[in-house]
Amino acid sequence: MAHTVDKVMAEQRAASFTKRSIKASAKRAGLELALSMIDLTTLEGKDTPEKVRSLCRKAVNPGDGTAGLETLPAVAAVCVYPTMVGAARKELDRFGARGKGVNVASVATGFPSGQYPLKVRLEDVRRAVEAGADEVDMVISRGEFLAGNEKKVREEIAATVEACGRAHLKVILETGELETLDNVRRVSDLAIEVLHDTRADHGFIKTSTGKVEPAATMPVTLVMLEAIRDYALATGRKIGMKPAGGIRTAKQALHYLVMVKETMGVIDDGDAWLTPEWFRFGASALVNDVCRQVLWLSKGRYSSRYDTAEA
Amino acid sequence: MAKAKAPAARSTNTRSEKTARGPAKTAHANGHANGHASGHAKQHVAAVTPAASAAGRGWDYAPAPETVKVAIAERYGHYINGRFVESAGGGTFETINPATEAVLSRVADGTSADVDAAVGAARAALGAWQALPGAERGKYLYRIARRIQERARELAVLETLDGGKPIRESRDVDVPLAAHHFFYYAGWADKLAYAFPGVREPRAVGVCGQVIPWNFPLLMAAWKIAPALAAGNTVVLKPAETPPLTPLRLAEIFHVVGLPAGVVNIVTGAGATGAAVVNHPGVDKVAFTGSTEVGKRIAMAVAGTGKRLTLELGGKSANIIFDDASIDQAVEGIVEGIFFNQGHVCCAGSRLLVQEGVVDEVVRKLRLRLKSLRVGDPMDKNTDLGAINSRAQLEKIRHYIGVGKDEGAELFEGGAGALPSRGYFCKPCVFTGVQPAHTIARDEIFGPVLTVMTFRTPEEALLRANNTPYGLAAGVWTDKGSKVLHIARKLEAGVLWLNTYNRFDAASPFGGYKESGFGREGGLHGLKPYVNVDA
Structure with missing residues (x-):
């Protein structure tokens, strides 16, 4: 029987995670963990190679130049358009081992709309991978799903897995356009099944492009995590999760970590999803808010928004 | 799965290595990822410093005590x-x-x-x-x-x-x-x-x-x-x-x-x-x-x-889960129904009735959910179950837990970690394999003790739900509106919650009938x- 989602209780449960009180050592550890899970993102038409270079520098050293932030970890990846992949890789590699440890993720498949012939979208993917993308964020055809053409959505994801080659795929559901949590669950299950059937390596499901409102919300992320959990319970395999868009504050990020811990941690005592391997935040402003919260923990006062460098 | 194996190089911590390697092992056991693992030269997925990975291997909440001091006269x-x-x-x-x-x-x-x-x-x-x-x-x-x-x-x-x-x-x-x-x-x-x-x-x-x-x-x-x-x-x-x-x-x-x-x-x-x-x-x-x-x-x-x-x-309220319910949310409702206020609630959903086809899934998920319940210091803002109200009540609850085991029901205790050494505490308890004749299925325990029974048809659900001298509250979980209306008319309960439980509002009447008043x-x-x- 297909899984249904009751909206009222799902929202109530999602809200309950925000009631957890994360203090002191747990806060510090949570902030560092959140930082290490960020796909530091810039997806603007006006992006320049110079902006991407700043972003890469921030990705490698989030506390760059600010006293008290020297020990912060690098973020997980930078996320850019395909045209910026080469520049990003080159810039990251300049920072030695630490820079090489940061992945380059590229949005592709005619991001953010995906409203192009499949052939064009797959070519977009291949070019991003050739340019050096370690991870590819694809967007599904929401229209096909809403029209009832699930088979077509499956085929497109499968084809994208193949086009990715050695790069890891994140499947963007664009939940803001799916509207109901029932749909979110159905597409999550669908995407997970394809990732399973195609034996995709290290697949993720992701909420949003960030170009559609609402982007990531806690109820939506909860429902997607539950799909991942059910799959893990049934098969013992993992799928990653990436909420993206709208997560701007450290406090929000900690709420998400609480949700991951209490939803996924119970099936594996090691909190196996609480690592950048299996959970990411698609975010940009979040990095500096985390930095400011770390400064607050060590100094006991709030820093101004210009105390940490913008990417 | 080569990337999943890579983390060994970036952490000195044994537990995090184990965690990171988990998926690789499982994948091989399932026959996945073989063959195309060799093509993965890059190994820099998820680069983290040791500090962050130490956090990830078991991030727990620090104590978060409510610090306000309240004057209490002698x-x-x-x-x-x-x-x-x-x-x-x-x-x-x-x-x-x-x-x-x-x-x-x-x-x-x-x-x-x-x-x-x-x-x-x-x-x-x-x-x-x-x-x-x-x-x-x-x-x-x-x-x-x-x-x-x-x-x-x-x-x-x-x-x-x-x-x-x-x-x-x-x-x-x-x-x-x-x-x-x-x-x-x-x-x-x-x-x-x-x-x-x-x-x-x-x-x-x-x-x-x-x-x-x-x-x-x-x-x-x-x-x-x-x-x-x-x-x-x-x-x-x-x-x-x-x-x-x-x-x-x-x-x-x-x-x-x-x-x-x-x-x-x-x-x-x-x-x-x-x-x-x-x-x-x-x-x-x-x-x-x-x-x-x-x-x-x-x-x-x-x-x-x-x-x-x-x-x-009093009450011994039935919480009825049909097989077309949204199971993950129903599990939340079960938890809210029986563990709210340590189960010291007259309308607690203490009798769980689950349709046969989903009972394994419901019990499995309920057990997982119980692991995340935090039992302990009531003044900690992250505590889910606090102290039992009195020694007498704790002894009463323990008595019923003993009776439940003696009568042949199977006990599962949840809650993360050990109970505090002082004070009156009880872990959240779930009994499966319960028969309607069992004492724990009939008496009001007024504690964090849930009894799980099954049913096959809606009529059987009604029969079992109404088989009690009490008539205070009931919960019904289904995606189907017509089923709700059918069941609601026949449930002998003063308060009925649909796809939720233990929700209160000053504008909403509350009370029971039969021996619930x-x-x-x-x-x-x-x-x-x-x-x-x-x-």
């Missing part, structure tokens, strides 16, 4: 005729913090002379109070509600200290809902003439003797007092023997808002004090919330006296017992 007297007075008999009893077993205060033990004084004060105040224009009475109620809000944190801390419930619940449920009841009934005070069709000049019933239980001391006081005052009655309230401190703090609020002397009188004490209130000839109406056993005695005592009576008694509290229904509609 002794508390009764609140009679607008003054705090010692017991006429001079007796006191202690009230303790069930989480630490430390004595918090001593409280006056009410005698029949105290009750007599309280009823006398209430009688004397009645005429002027019911003669006040409704809008004026409403002002007092609004003031009380606002004071509760202003002193919310203090009241929440006191409720948790004295009763053992988690501060998260005191803060988010008990106190706001208590304020809500005063706000709600304040609104009715000047609209009584429009409340009951055909009754143009509703009058107060008179002096109300109210006896409340220990599980929600502040909230139950609010449920009882607010509608009584709105309709122009005066009150003698007897809180539970323990914990009595928040009703006494409420008396302080009555005092500071200038509620006229005698309108509300609070007499503390044990069962004998309550009996004195119920049996006092000067009382016109009795309202009782508590056990069915005591409720029956009260009904007998009141019979033939002409006193009005409402009873809100009669009369309603909350909403317009809750106002009616306090209004003389015969005229």
Whole structure:
């Protein structure tokens, strides 16, 4: 029987995670963990190679130049358009081992709309991978799903897995356009099944492009995590999760970590999803808010928004 | 899966290596990822510093204690005729913090002379109070509600200290809902003439003797007092023997808002004090919330006296999960239904009825969910289950757990970590393999103990759900509206929750039938017992 989602209780449960009180050592550890899970993102038409270079520098050293932030970890990846992949890789590699440890993720498949012939979208993917993308964020055809053409959505994801080659795929559901949590669950299950059937390596499901409102919300992320959990319970395999868009504050990020811990941690005592391997935040402003919260923990006062460098 | 194996190089921590390698092993066991792993040259997925990966291998919450200090006097007297007075008999009893077993205060033990004084004060105040224009009475109620809000944190801390419930619940449920009841009934005070069709000049019933239980001391006081005052009655309230401190703090609020002397009188004490209130000839109406056993005695005592009576008694409420329910959300509802306030809830969903086809999934997910419940210090903001209210109650719960095991049901205990060494604590318990004839499926345990039974057809669900002397509440979980309507009409329960559980609102009537009592509290229904509609 297909899984249904009751909206009222799902929202109530999602809200309950925000009631957890994360203090002191747990806060510090949570902030560092959140930082290490960020796909530091810039997806603007006006992006320049110079902006991407700043972003890469921030990705490698989030506390760059600010006293008290020297020990912060690098973020997980930078996320850019395909045209910026080469520049990003080159810039990251300049920072030695630490820079090489940061992945380059590229949005592709005619991001953010995906409203192009499949052939064009797959070519977009291949070019991003050739340019050096370690991870590819694809967007599904929401229209096909809403029209009832699930088979077509499956085929497109499968084809994208193949086009990715050695790069890891994140499947963007664009939940803001799916509207109901029932749909979110159905597409999550669908995407997970394809990732399973195609034996995709290290697949993720992701909420949003960030170009559609609402982007990531806690109820939506909860429902997607539950799909991942059910799959893990049934098969013992993992799928990653990436909420993206709208997560701007450290406090929000900690709420998400609480949700991951209490939803996924119970099936594996090691909190196996609480690592950048299996959970990411698609975010940009979040990095500096985390930095400011770390400064607050060590100094006991709030820093101004210009105390940490913008990417 | 080469990338999943890579982390060995970036962490020196054994546990995190194990975690990181987990998926690779599983993948091989499933026959996946073989063959195309060799093509993965890059190994820099998820680069993290050792510090962050140490966090990831078991991120836990640091203690988050509520730090507000609340003043508690060494002794508390009764609140009679607008003054705090010692017991006429001079007796006191202690009230303790069930989480630490430390004595918090001593409280006056009410005698029949105290009750007599309280009823006398209430009688004397009645005429002027019911003669006040409704809008004026409403002002007092609004003031009380606002004071509760202003002193919310203090009241929440006191409720948790004295009763053992988690501060998260005191803060988010008990106190706001208590304020809500005063706000709600304040609104009715000047609209009584429009409340009951055909009754143009509703009058107060008179002096109300109210006896409340220990599980929600502040909230139950609010449920009882607010509608009584709105309709122009005066009150003698007897809180539970323990914990009595928040009703006494409420008396302080009555005092500071200038509620006229005698309108509300609070007499503390044990069962004998309550009996004195119920049996006092000067009382016109009795309202009782508590056990069915005591409720029956009260009904007998009141019979033939002409006193009005409402009873809100025990329950053994069924929570019914159909196979088309949203299972993950139903599991939340099951947890909310039985573990809210350590299960010290008359409407707790203590009998779980699950349709056969989904019972394995429901039980599996319930067990997982139980692992994330945090049992311990009620003052920690992250605690989900606090202390059991008293030693006697803990012993009663343990007795039932023993009986459940002896009768052949299988016990699963949840909760992360060990229980505190001091104080009265109990892990969340789920019994599977329970038969309807089992004691734990019939008796009200009033603790964090869930019994799980199955059913095959809707008719069987109804048969099992109604197979109880109680009739307080029920939950139904299904995606199908027509099924809800069919089941709801046949369930013998006063309160029905659909795809949710334990949701309360001042505008919504609450109460039961069969051996769960009669009369309603909350909403317009809750106002009616306090209004003389015969005229």
